[in-house]
Amino acid sequence: EIVLTQSPGTLSLSPGERATLSCRASQSVSSSYLAWYQQKPGQAPRLLIYGASSRATGIPDRFSGSGSGTDFTLTISRLEPEDFAVYYCQQYGISPRTFGQGTKVEIK
Amino acid sequence: EVQLVESGGGLVQPGGSLRLSCAASGFTFSSYSMSWVRQAPGKGLEWVANIQEDGSEKYYVDSVKGRFTISRDNAKNSLYLQMNSLRAEDTAVYYCARGSGIFDSWGQGTLVTVSS
Numbered sequence: 001e002i003v004l005t006q007s008p009g010t011l012s013l014s015p016g017e018r019a020t021l022s023c024r025a026s027q028s029v030s031s032s033y034l035a036w037y038q039q040k041p042g043q044a045p046r047l048l049i050y051g052a053s054s055r056a057t058g059i060p061d062r063f064s065g066s067g068s069g070t071d072f073t074l075t076i077s078r079l080e081p082e083d084f085a086v087y088y089c090q091q092y093g094i095s096p097r098t099f100g101q102g103t104k105v106e107i108k
Numbered sequence: 109e110v111q112l113v114e115s116g117g118g119l120v121q122p123g124g125s126l127r128l129s130c131a132a133s134g135f136t137f138s139s140y141s142m143s144w145v146r147q148a149p150g151k152g153l154e155w156v157a158n159i160q161e162d163g164s165e166k167y168y169v170d171s172v173k174g175r176f177t178i179s180r181d182n183a184k185n186s187l188y189l190q191m192n193s194l195r196a197e198d199t200a201v202y203y204c205a206r207g208s209g210i211f212d213s214w215g216q217g218t219l220v221t222v223s224s
Contacts, residue, residue, distance in 0.1 A: 035210050037153075044203055044214035045153065056212060088153055092209035096169050097143075097155040 002026055002091050006100035012108040019076040021103045023089035028069045033093035036065055036074045039102075040085045048087075049074065079105070110134040110213040112204045117218030124194050124222070130187040130204030130215055138162075138182040141208035144189050146200035147217070154200075157189065158208035167208075172198075194222045 003026040013019055023034070032052035037045040047056040049065035052072055062077040076083055084107050089100040116128040128144070143158040157168045157178040166178050177190040187204055199222045205211035 033209065037211075039153075044216055045211070046214070047210060047212045050210045050212075090153070090211075095167055097158075097209065099153040099155070101152045 001096055002029065002094060002098050004089050004091060004098055004100035006087075006089060006103045008103060009101075010104045010106060012106050013079055014108045015079050015081055017079050019074075019079055019083070019105055021074040021076075021087055021105075023067075023072040023074070023100050025070045025072070025091060029072075029091045030093035032068050033091060034065075034067070034072050035090045035092065036063075037088045037090065038083075038085045039088065045088065076105075081107075110206065112206065112213060112215035114202065114204050114215045114218040117202065117220045119221045119223065120194055121224050122195060122222055125190070125192045126194065126220060128189040128191065128202055128204075128218060128220070132185045132187065132204075132206075135206070135213075137180075137185040140206050142178075142180060142187045143205045143208055143211060144178060144187075145203045145205050145211065145214075146198075146220075147203070148197075148200045151200075156202070159187070160208070191220070194220075196222050198222050 005024045007022045034052045036049040039045040053065045064075045086102045086104045088102050111133045113131045144156040159166045159178045175193045179188045201217040203217045204215040206213040
């Protein structure tokens with residue numbers, strides 16, 4: 001099983017600032033099969049990024065993903081008020097599919 | 109518009125059973141693999157099970173193997189999760205999700221509480 005470790009646990013930023021979220025895997029994620037999701041309180045997760053760097057349909061271009069192997073990053077270039085949420089990374093290279101524990105992006 | 113609507117959650121005693129359902133619309137259900145993902149209260153996400161498009165292959169997380177069964181009825185555009193021998197640690201919101209690798213659409217979830 002691939003264990004995904006996200007850091008930091010909480011990120012306190014102001015609207016307009018840049019957010020950089022990290023996801024580290026316990027072993028290499030094949031073919032960059034790494035996705036990112038956003039979850040707001042009381043809502044289901046929403047797919048943001050797949051294949052490490054491809055944006056899902058309808059996702060604004062302020063969201064970008066990068067990385068390969070064991071180290072991946074989600075960057076939000078300029079935080080909008082609606083971006084404050086919890087973000088999860090997930091690998092789908094091998095079974096079982098696993099998620100990171102999440103990074104909460106909160107308003108400073 | 110893709111819609112996934114879960115139902116069947118509720119309060120059940122340890123050792124009991126529940127059957128969750130997910131009604132799909134807005135896409136060709138029979139062309140997609142499907143999954144169940146759960147989230148314990150205040151915790152992160154955990155993939156539970158997935159099923160291939162024709163139902164021929166099914167996969168489970170180790171913690172539910174032998175207790176949960178995923179199934180589908182393509183004629184009814186529906187996904188199911190039969191949960192037996194429920195434990196307190198199965199308490200969670202259960203989401204139906206489209207896909208078996210990338211989960212590109214999610215339902216709103218149904219809460220399962222296992223408690224005496």
